[in-house]
Amino acid sequence: MIGFDRVSMAYVHEGFRRQILRDATLLFEPHEKVCVMAPAGSGKTTIAHLMAGFAEPQKGHVLRDARLSWPIGFSGVMHPAISGADNVEIIADLAGVPRADLLAYVMEFSGLGEVLDHPLQTYSSTMRGQLATSLSIAMPAQTYVVDTVVGSGSPSFRAKAEVAFERKLENAGMFFITSAPRQAEKYGEKFYVLEEGQFEPVASFVAAKAWLESANQREDDLSFVLDGFFGI
Amino acid sequence: MKPRARLDALGEIRRMRAIMRREIGSRYAGDTVGYLWAYIFPLSWMAVIYLAFIAFGRTSPIDTDIVSFLLSGVLPYLGTRFVINAVVRARTAYRHILILPQVDITLVIFSIFLLELANGIAMFSGLLLLNYAVFGFFEMADPGLVLWGFFLAIGSGGAFGFLLVALARISPVIPKSNPIFLRPLFYISGVFFVANELPLGFLTAISWNPLFHAVELLREGMFAGYHSVLANGWVPVAFIGACLALGLIVLNAESLPFEGESEEELI
Structure with a gap:
């Protein structure tokens, strides 16, 4: 089993304490396709980073006894001063993946061509997203971690990434935390919602979507009241 | 078992090369001189200390030229300083890479040390x-002892850096404290004096x-007739051993939280 075992996590932002997880548990098999619906601003990236292993919780344990990916499209594994191609080769060598195969796949899939020979810091955000997504999908994993959406970059590239990711899921599991119902429905098999720092199971995608809409509505209502109150 | 062990060894070497490649590619990036700064920087240190020596009218306390004497102190010190900083x-530079199951912090640090x-x-x-080409001086009585002394200097720095990284599990502030150790080290490591000229108490x-x-040790190997x-x-060997042992204990202690990306802003 992998996942969260009685995990608590909080952080302080601009003087406000924010509880992301509160003694939360969500355990699943590496091959399962788990989708957590969470409203915007609820700490999705923090939870995805916990799952990927970028951070450790303040309390509890995150079990990662499987080959987990980093969040799909995450570019932090690459160094900005190094060219895209060199970054890919370095990661291939570190991960024990055939270097030429990985680079060929990323070159073809990202469609960046000769741009890959330039330092990453010269890329536009779209190009960087395409490279990071291509690399994430190319890397072998038992369980893919997805933060919010699968794929970034141009619309046509995102569509291509969704198809490629779907194929990857034929032989892999997924931990997907999102506020995007369309992709959740497409990829998810087991659904949870993030409510008051806990992973609450729900029976179906429809129930998860209804809960998310309700949560977003509550958030909007609260914002409306606060805006009116403070005259913002 | 043997072919597998051989494959693992090759994999480790490939990973170490990848880490070194990343270091070389990323260091001093965005500059036309690029990685040459790694050599220009020590050269400028040498030049400044050499000029200070001349300005203060100091001479070499050993029977040798000033440049050879300064080289024997400045470069081991700088090497130690550089390796501590790099480690x-x-x-933080490898925090995302470390989620790869094949890569751990000891491998990263060892690669950087090499x-x-x-x-x-x-x-x-x-x-x-360069000293030989410009001034005609070249001192190298025992190359093996010089290399050993240099290795112990860099090894002490690497081991100390490793300990600081391990202690970050207790508090991320600890590695940031390394300048507190590095600054005084310049004045107490024989960079511009030798042990034989010091008062016994000091x-x-x-x-x-x-x-x-x-x-x-390096000076004993470099300058014929110099006996410190x-x-x-054994002092640096014991220091290296103690730092590595303590660092490994802390890194492997299960009860400590491992430092994470956003730990400093977490409660």
Whole structure:
């Protein structure tokens, strides 16, 4: 089993304490396709980073006894001063993946061509997203971690990434935390919602979507009241 | 078992090369001179200390030229300083890479240590040859002992950096404290003096310093006839061993939280 075992996590932002997880548990098999619906601003990236292993919780344990990916499209594994191609080769060598195969796949899939020979810091955000997504999908994993959406970059590239990711899921599991119902429905098999720092199971995608809409509505209502109150 | 072990060894070497490639590609990036800064920086240190020596009218306390004497102290010190900084920097620079199951922090640090050692030896050799080409001086009585002294200096820095990285599990502030150790080290490591000219009380007070022992060993190997009253290779060896052992204990202690990306802003 992998996942969260009685995990608590909080952080302080601009003087406000924010509880992301509160003694939360969500355990699943590496091959399962788990989708957590969470409203915007609820700490999705923090939870995805916990799952990927970028951070450790303040309390509890995150079990990662499987080959987990980093969040799909995450570019932090690459160094900005190094060219895209060199970054890919370095990661291939570190991960024990055939270097030429990985680079060929990323070159073809990202469609960046000769741009890959330039330092990453010269890329536009779209190009960087395409490279990071291509690399994430190319890397072998038992369980893919997805933060919010699968794929970034141009619309046509995102569509291509969704198809490629779907194929990857034929032989892999997924931990997907999102506020995007369309992709959740497409990829998810087991659904949870993030409510008051806990992973609450729900029976179906429809129930998860209804809960998310309700949560977003509550958030909007609260914002409306606060805006009116403070005259913002 | 043997073919598998061989494959693992090859994999480790490939990963170490990848880490070194990442270091070389990323360091001093965005500059036309690029990685050459790794050599220009020590050269400028040497030039400044050489000029200060001349300005203050100091002479070499050993029977040799000023440049050879300064090289024997400045370069081991700089090598130690560079390796500590590089190792401490690795803690954050590789935090995302470390989720790969094949990569752990000890492999990253060891690779960086080897790169810094190679840089240091290349720099040392280059400056010795430059001194010969410009001033006609070349001192190298026992190359093996010089290499051993240099290795102990860089090794002390690498091991200390490793300990600081490990102690980050207790508090991320600890690795940031390395300047507190590095600044005084410049004045107590024999960079511009030798052990034999020190008053006994002061010598005793700083005899714990592993870098000073390494520098004095290097000088014994470099300068024929120089016998240090201090040089003892066991001091840096014990220091390296203690730092590595303590660092490994802390890194493997299960009860400590491992530092994470956003730990500093977490409650």
